[in-house]
Amino acid sequence: MFAYFIRRVLATIPVVLMVALFVFSLLYLAPGDPAAIIAGDQATPDDVERIRSSLGLDRPFLVRFIEWLWNVVRGDLGVSIFTNLPVSHMIAQRIEPTLSLMCLTLFISLSLAIPMGVIAAWKHGTLIDRAVMMVAVFGFSTPVFVVGYLLAYIFALQLDWLPVQGFTSISQGLWPFLRNLLLPSIALGLIFMALIARITRATMLDVLSQDYVRTAKAKGVEQKTILFVHALKNAAVPIVTIVGIGFAALIGGAVVTESVFAIPGLGRLTVDAILRRDYPVIQGVVLLFSFNYVLVNLAVDLLYTVFDPRIRY
């Protein structure tokens, strides 16, 4: 099994490399000049040219790429063109909000969606089932920013229960932390909830029709036990898969959520960097995302063995 994971990790290197090259060339080809943004409205074309060359933006593509790659290998992600801060520092500053947002979103959506899916499967074909599925489809169909603004309007501005914006570190206390994150997590979690509720329902239906569940039923095992112990455990593999796949989507959603709720996370960092052409930052963040994707999938693989002892590597 250990050897398998080593192989898996090694196999991801070309993926990450390819992503790096892809993003780098994409940005190289992109129009828009960070030097012009820096120089500002009153600058002369001459100034812009000098700033560009001082940033090293006038050197050939391959030189810059190889240099960047070499630095990355040595653990140096470079320095932001705009802030003059190390990219790793900027990423580190913003990991906590994004990670918090994602964890809370995962927590909320899993703890709501799984029971929803189980109940829908149990009450299969009834009004409850349809209602759950309706909610799920609805969650799927409403853009995150619409939900976000709606929630902020009701709970922050009209009722004044929760703040409109911002992020408070968990080190400031649990409640201030939750206050700020609750609305964004719910907004972001809706899609995820829909996804998980559907897959839970579907796999539960599948499992419930299996022989061993029928046997358990016939033996008079309690309904709850059947649902949450026997059936759910077997439905766990596809659920975990969806959670893993959904992770990339979650990062995408976080971009929008962070900008609606003014959360200083990685998503906003990336969008701002793309719009300003802050190349080192974009490259660093995208690299981080692809590593993250690889890691999550490894974790998912590990979880399989926990949930399904039949699986061995």
Place this chain on the structure above:
Amino acid sequence: MRRREFLRTTAGAAGLLTAPYVARAADARILRFVPQANLANLDPVWTTQYVVRNGALLIWDMLYGVDDKLEPRPQMVEGHEVSPDFRTWTFRLRPNLKFHDGEPVRSRDAVASIERWMARDSTMGLVIKKQLESLDVVDDRTFRFRLSAPYPKMLFALGKSSTPCLFVMPERIAKTDPFKQISEYVGSGPMRFNKNEWVPGSGAIFERFAGYEPRAEKANWLAGGKRINFDRIEWKILPDAATASGALQNGEVDWWEQPLPDLVPQLKKTAGVSVDIADPLGNIGSFRINHLHPPFNDVRARRAVQLALSQADYMRAVVGDDESLWKEVPGFFTPGTPLYTEQGGEPLKGERKYEAAKKLLAEAGYKGEPIVLLVATDVAITKAQGDVTADLLKKIGMNVRYTALDWGTVGQRRAKKEPPGEGGWNIFHTWHAGADCVNPAPYIALNASGGTAWFGWPKSDAVQSKIEAWYGAADLAAEKKVAGDLNQAAMDDVVYIPTGFFKGYQAWRNNVSGIVKAPFPVFWDVSKT
């Protein structure tokens, strides 16, 4: 009824839970400020963004500072001597000036800072640099300029509030290549920058500098004693206006530098929030034309647009229905300042003349070639102007190619002199701070020297000769007369088309007092209860 009561109780309970948070926000020693834009870097010489200048005003002190008459007053300087021919300027620094690292401010710091600034300030610094024979350290508190030609406007240059300003940095920092960014933010201003807590795109923290000794006189804009009543000034970056407005209404922030005018009526209704004009000098919107390529290389085509352009449309699109915020300006100078004139502004006044415009266009030989309009869609003011322009050009029968870009790309594209079809452009929009349009010296958008002029490269000998004449004008009456002729010439040749004069609001919580109207946020003498 009952249900309502229940709701109210729940809300009250939730309110109780939030009490500690509110108590913290009420801390009178912390000011939470929402700036106009993200503070992405902090080198006020390297970049000319206003938001950087505004942050820098807290960290670095200046030799001279302007008051609300835009007159330079001594700030770090104790006094100066000038030779009768205005060619030798000697300055003496105040005693006891200290940098945040504890080092005293010496004249060599000032000299290094002046040298870095001169290299980057294209309006005044470069002029001095060209005439500079020497800039010497006389002793630790004294330095001296020797010029090859008289430069009577020296104090205006050293105290200019338009970017880049002359901030005094320690020599080791000021020695940085002016085209490279500094990475150490040590100044001698009233606040020091907390680099560790700086999260670009999210927030910046300034902490009180105990070693700062304010001047004795009362503060007036950038002049006088800069007394800070806070231990911390926290800048919160909220690019989304709706979010910022909500935060101010909820008391999560204390002061919002640039509220969206459309949200102001609601803010005015909100208990606990005050709203007022931010900057009496306002801004002038700009319809910038490329003079190098057809059809606008022909003055008749430029005049055609001038005849049809409705400043009211632009201003409503930019700032909204609130007519106290904007006015039509058939002139290039800032309304309400001495040189403002409407001489020659007739084409921009009265009914808009679409038919006459079409006729002029035809005379200029325009036959439906595409007009490349660069629109920076990420900047609200340029986006609104671009949308109006697209509509305007359509009305006078022009074939518009609306090119949606971000500001950075517009910045790159507008520098291209190639024909519009080959990566160049015909029109873009921006705006100029009213403080920069009070006279021809800082007003680079009015310069019409052709290839060396600002983007669009207008060439008009009439305009240039009037600008020369202004520099030589002996008194205000003479300046006014020249400004009138200059306005006329610039209108006739359509250097650019002003799209109107507009002001902005600022808004703050009622427990904050002492906020003044200025082209930049003035933090000194502001206090909070």
Place this chain on the structure above:
Amino acid sequence: MSASTIPGGDYTAAPELPNVLPEPKKRGKVMGFVYGHPTIVIGGTVVALMVLIAIFAPFLFTKDPTALAPARRTRAPSELYWFGTDMLGRDVYSRVLYGARVSLTVGFSVAFFAAIIGTAIGLVAGFMRRVDTVVMRVMDGLMSIPGILLAIALMALTRASMKNVIIAITITEFPRVCRLVRGVVLSLREQPYVEAAIASGTRTPVIIWKHILPNTLAPLMVQATFICASAMIAEATLSFLGAGTPPIIPSWGNIMAEGRALWQVKPYIVFFPAIFLSITVLAVNMLGDGLRDALDPRLAKRL
């Protein structure tokens, strides 16, 4: 990398869910279909309605959706302006109706192109083992960048235009199709009749045409429907973030992006396009659900 390693089945490939709806009861032909597949009927009707709105927008009492009237800006909904006017005085009703064109064009085009490209690459990957590894690695790479970020980066690369929006979203969506088709191909190749066809020397294109494609069609249609829905949301999101359809074109995302600063004071500017977008996406999703439920049993039997 992720899903393909799941033992016991490729969950992205044999997509979403197994058949769960009960077999339709036999009634009259039309009514029977309606009762058997309510989601298809409801979803289909709404989508058809939106298509009609998009096509006939000019005749539905609309004005020029781009005509400015700054003097009449931010008017509340009234008899004159059914959905009010935006901050440049444009008629929101007209903009929303014309906006249907953008959303539907982007949704349908992305679904179409993603299906075509994904199928082509998926077929190649499924049949040519050596290409397979490389292609799937590339797909993994593409999928490891969050779709919306990749799309923003692609939009930064090019000039804002509807064509570029379609291309950018297609690039983020087609790997899903590719995986699906490859999965179907791999499982079909194991089928006795396909093995027999290969053994008897039938040429690959013929096998693809006769055996593979017909069996791919059903899951492909379902997948394409979902892609259509997510492409519409992606377009709105891109426009909302200011990196999408050129602002001069009224799209639902653009209307919302322009109105978002005013949502506290003039909520209708955001409200109407949001409702239209949500309903349309909902309808497309329902259509997809219905199709899957209707198509799966036959698919299940054949596989």
